[in-house]
Amino acid sequence: MITLIIVGALVVLVIWAISSYNFFVSSKARIKAAVQEIGNQLKRQADLIPNLESSAKGFLKHEKKIFKDLTDARKSINSAIESGDVQKMSDAGSQLAQVLPNIQVVVESNPEIKGSGVVTKLMDELRDTADKIMYARRLVIDLTADYNVKRVTVPTSVIASIFKFEEQKGLITPDSGEHIEVSAKDTKTPKVKL
Amino acid sequence: MQNIYEAKSANKRKSTIIVVLFFVFVGISFYFIFQAFNYYLGYGPGGLGLMGVALIFSGLLSFTSYYFSDRIVLGISKAREADRKRDFELYTVTENLALGAGLPKPKIFIIEDSATNAFATGRDPEHAVVCATRGLVDKLSRTELEGVIAHELSHIKNYDIRLMSVVAVLVGSIALLGDLFLRARFVGGGRGKSEGKAGAIFMLIGLVFVILSPVVANLIKLAISRRREFLADTGSVAITRQPQGLIDALKKITHDQEPLEAANKATAHLYITNPFKGKKDKRAVSKMASLFNTHPPIKDRIKALENMR
Numbered sequence: 001m002i003t004l005i006i007v008g009a010l011v012v013l014v015i016w017a018i019s020s021y022n023f024f025v026s027s028k029a030r031i032k033a034a035v036q037e038i039g040n041q042l043k044r045q046a047d048l049i050p051n052l053e054s055s056a057k058g059f060l061k062h063e064k065k066i067f068k069d070l071t072d073a074r075k076s077i078n079s080a081i082e083s084g085d086v087q088k089m090s091d092a093g094s095q096l097a098q099v100l101p102n103i104q105v106v107v108e109s110n111p112e113i114k115g116s117g118v119v120t121k122l123m124d125e126l127r128d129t130a131d132k133i134m135y136a137r138r139l140v141i142d143l144t145a146d147y148n149v150k151r152v153t154v155p156t157s158v159i160a161s162i163f164k165f166e167e168q169k170g171l172i173t174p175d176s177g178e179h180i181e182v183s184a185k186d187t188k189t190p191k192v193k194l
Numbered sequence: 195m196q197n198i199y200e201a202k203s204a205n206k207r208k209s210t211i212i213v214v215l216f217f218v219f220v221g222i223s224f225y226f227i228f229q230a231f232n233y234y235l236g237y238g239p240g241g242l243g244l245m246g247v248a249l250i251f252s253g254l255l256s257f258t259s260y261y262f263s264d265r266i267v268l269g270i271s272k273a274r275e276a277d278r279k280r281d282f283e284l285y286t287v288t289e290n291l292a293l294g295a296g297l298p299k300p301k302i303f304i305i306e307d308s309a310t311n312a313f314a315t316g317r318d319p320e321h322a323v324v325c326a327t328r329g330l331v332d333k334l335s336r337t338e339l340e341g342v343i344a345h346e347l348s349h350i351k352n353y354d355i356r357l358m359s360v361v362a363v364l365v366g367s368i369a370l371l372g373d374l375f376l377r378a379r380f381v382g383g384g385r386g387k388s389e390g391k392a393g394a395i396f397m398l399i400g401l402v403f404v405i406l407s408p409v410v411a412n413l414i415k416l417a418i419s420r421r422r423e424f425l426a427d428t429g430s431v432a433i434t435r436q437p438q439g440l441i442d443a444l445k446k447i448t449h450d451q452e453p454l455e456a457a458n459k460a461t462a463h464l465y466i467t468n469p470f471k472g473k474k475d476k477r478a479v480s481k482m483a484s485l486f487n488t489h490p491p492i493k494d495r496i497k498a499l500e501n502m503r
Contacts, residue, residue, distance in 0.1 A: 128286045135294030143296065
């Protein structure tokens with residue numbers, strides 16, 4: 001009976017030791033993968049943002065030109081009316097007539113002026129990319145925290161010291177510097193001026 | 195004020211205690227009902243066979259619904275798959291949070307319903323589904339949506355769907371057994387070898403368990419469900435680190451009184467808040483009535499979230 005209990009306890013102990021060992025090993029692998037994921041997200045950002053930027057710029061340039069043409073035409077019409085010169089008035093009229101087809105093309109191809117939409121889209125993508133990188137880092141931090149806590153707490157610390165599992169660094173952050181200090185300037189509530 | 199790591203382990207501990215309590219209770223109930231059965235029917239193979247059938251039947255039923263939970267629930271709720279272009283916010287938020295939680299990206303579905311709610315299902319993280327209503331996506335800001343979706347992802351990460359399925363099987367078996375017992379008692383009365391003092395006592399205890407067990411088991415089941423909600427709220431904050439997002443989302447969702455038509459009792463515990471709110475939650479919920487809820491009162495959830503930093 002007693003031998004049976006001892007054998008049973010031993011079996012439980014061995015199973016526990018194996019699963020603890022596996023926790024440390026697989027945690028390390030997961031942390032490594034999570035670090036790679038940060039790189040993956042950074043790469044995505046590097047590919048995506050310039051493309052979005054240039055397409056948004058293209059849209060904006062196009063629309064800016066139309067708005068500028070329109071304003072110019074309106075200005076010259078106004079000044080022509082003020083001057084009362086017939087020739088100037090007719091010139092201004094033809095200037096406006098030249099702009100109109102352009103506007104028509106834009107309005108026909110995009111029922112609403114797309115500039116603001118394009119900018120919104122760019123902002124959305126920017127935030128999304130920033131979020132993705134932030135969450136990729138979060139995973140590294142959390143996995144590392146789990147690993148490091150298990151490494152130093154009883155009973156798993158026994159396994160960690162037997163197999164010499166080293167501490168994982170996770171997201172490397174300087175131990176000192178501005179980010180953990182509060183200067184007098186920081187204590188003031190920031191005021192937003194637009 | 196509670197650090198998020200402390201809050202997480204405290205919640206896990208409480209949840210484990212109640213789950214263990216449930217299994218102990220179910221074990222005891224089963225034991226006494228079995229005993230009563232045996233005394234009643236004699237130790238013949240007939241009694242055990244009958245109970246075996248009951249267990250296998252309810253087990254199979256629940257296992258099917260659990261194994262195919264992702265497909266079944268979505269069929270009931272009339273959801274369509276979300277795509278990145280049309281549902282940019284929902285899609286990217288879910289994708290990002292899954293990344294942060296270390297889960298594979300779940301399937302994302304959307305229900306075209308103006309009610310504000312969301313749920314998660316699927317038997318494990320590889321088969322997980324996150325589903326939100328159109329109303330939720332439209333009415334919440336990105337930060338608030340993150341809070342809600344992170345709550346759902348925590349359910350997935352904690353295997354809550356699996357847990358609640360197992361709990362439901364056991365509650366169902368107890369109810370089924372009790373039913374069988376009462377039926378056998380009245381139909382074939384006096385056939386068994388229930389004479390003798392011990393037999394009578396066991397019969398009595400068995401009868402008490404038969405009558406009370408289904409109710410008590412159900413109450414514990416609901417308590418587990420509520421505990422898991424708190425745990426998922428904590429998990430949500432652990433992923434987003436922005437309790438305010440989930441707090442605001444919960445406030446918005448409570449103010450919105452529209453019930454979700456696609457929800458039914460079987461899926462209620464999956465949602466972020468009770469989907470039937472418009473129908474019965476209008477009056478103030480008393481302590482007694484709140485025992486029968488799948489979700490803790492929103493007030494308590496907000497209070498718990500405000501204590502987390």
